[in-house]
Amino acid sequence: MDDPILALILTAGASLAVAIPCLLAAYLCRRRRSKAPVKPAAQPELPVSVPASIAHQDSSSWSFYGSSAADSSLAKLSLADLAAATGGFSPSNIIGDGSFGFVYRAELPDGGGAVAVKRLETHGAAGNREFRAELEVLGSLSHPNLARLLGYCAAGADRILVYELLHRGSLDAWLHGDGGPDDAPGSRCVLTWPARLRVARGVAAALAFLHHDRRPPVLHRDIKASNVLLGDGFEAKLADFGLARVVKGSPAASHVSTQAAGTAGYLAPEIWAGVGATAKADVYSFGILMIEIVTGHRPSWPVKPNVEEKEEVDLVDWAREKIQAGKASEVLDCRIGIDEGQGKETEEMKGLLDIARQCTEGVPKDRPTMEEVVAMLNKL
Structure with missing residues (x-):
């Protein structure tokens, strides 16, 4: 074989010997990169205004308002x-x-x-x-x-x-604030007794519907004044179902969770003890709410039974003691202006507090159902 041809063959072979490992290394590196996890793009922050560029994106109809x-x-x-x-x-x-x-x-x-x-x-x-x-x-x-x-x-x-939108705001604002949002700034509007009684009946009707007329039943688990909204004529609307649970079978027997959920001051004692929530826990919270409606004080409000005593007691224990002693009128919110001589309203107030006493019994089985509560309230 001629020397020039031999030299050409040797040169080509040497080039391939160098090129093939390089190509193989490049292929393996690229394969590794393709298998590496892809880092997701950062989520954009939610807009707090509507730029013109998205004003017409995801358009939706507002026709639901005013419809059935x-x-x-x-x-x-x-x-x-x-x-x-x-x-x-x-x-x-x-x-x-x-x-x-x-x-x-x-x-x-x-x-x-x-x-x-x-x-x-x-x-x-x-x-x-x-x-x-x-x-x-x-x-x-x-x-x-x-x-x-x-x-x-x-x-x-x-x-x-x-x-x-319920323009009269929450029951909490009326009992403890300056009235509903439609009131003049700085005014102190007092919720009258007829309005308070109507609110109690409305919340009771809502709970009775959830416990007994809805299948499967629903437990609200967070009954409190701030979750009661007021419509025209002070019609009560129960709101905020974020802690609500749908239960299987009878609401009186079904435990939806052993984890304490709700608001301190309104929770039934069995919830603190780690027992699962049932309808009777909602009944207890409703009883606390009725005491709050009558007294005008939050459940956490401390009370001194006597001026001479230094120790304070729980509002609910104090109210229950007064009710059982026949002194229910002593816990009435003085802003309402009901006198002992006003027979009908006084009797309604005492009747409401007696129902509240039954609802806040320590043992769940001793409390009435919400159907029974509605029946008792309707007799006042």
């Missing part, structure tokens, strides 16, 4: 619409603080009126649980004494619920 929403599916709303309606979720539009988020007043477009928008905190699992609970319970129910759920929004990490 209780008989149809809930409206699924867009984040853009809700942000626009609340002024970018402006702090100036906050009208309440729910269990897991703020409640905003929202103005519907085209003069559609106002609604209440609850934007849930979803940093943990609690906000998502509340969202699902409210949709499961209120999304399928209709009752005059339940706050009406109109629509919802699930966009990214955001969970938002839209309710009818």
Whole structure:
């Protein structure tokens, strides 16, 4: 073989010997990179205003307001619409603080009126649980004494619920604040006795419906004054079903959870003891609420039984002792202005407190059902 040809063959062989390992190494590196986990893109922060560029994205109809929403599916709303309606979720539009988020007043477009928008905190699992609970319970129910759920929004990490707006605000604001939001600033409006009695009857009717007329039954698990909203004529509307649970079988026998849930001061003693919640725990909380309605004091309010005594006692224990001693009139909210001589209202007040005493018995089986409570209230 000629020397030039041999030299050419040797040169080509040497080049291939170098190129093949390089190509193989490049192939293996690329394969490794393709198998490496892809880091997800960072989630954008939720908008607090609506830029013009997204003003028409995810458009939704607001026609649910004023329609028979209780008989149809809930409206699924867009984040853009809700942000626009609340002024970018402006702090100036906050009208309440729910269990897991703020409640905003929202103005519907085209003069559609106002609604209440609850934007849930979803940093943990609690906000998502509340969202699902409210949709499961209120999304399928209709009752005059339940706050009406109109629509919802699930966009990214955001969970938002839209309710009818009750202009008179919460029972808590009327008992312990300056009255409803429609009152003049600085005014101190006192809830009259007829209004308080109507509120008690309304909440009782709502709970009786949930426990006995709904299948499967529902336990609210967070009865308190701030979860009672007031409509025109002081009609009570039970709200905030974030801790509610649907139970299997009889509500009197079914334990939905052994974990304490609710608000301190309203919780039944068996809940603190680690016993699962039943309908009788809701009955106990309702009894506490009735004592609060009559006395005008929160359940956590400390009481000195006598001026001379230094030790304070629990409001509920003090009220129950007065009721059992036949001195119910001594626990009445003095702002109401009921005198002993006002027979009908005095008897109604005493009757309400006696029902409250029965509802707050320490042993669950000694408490009445909410159906029995409604019957007793209707006789006052």
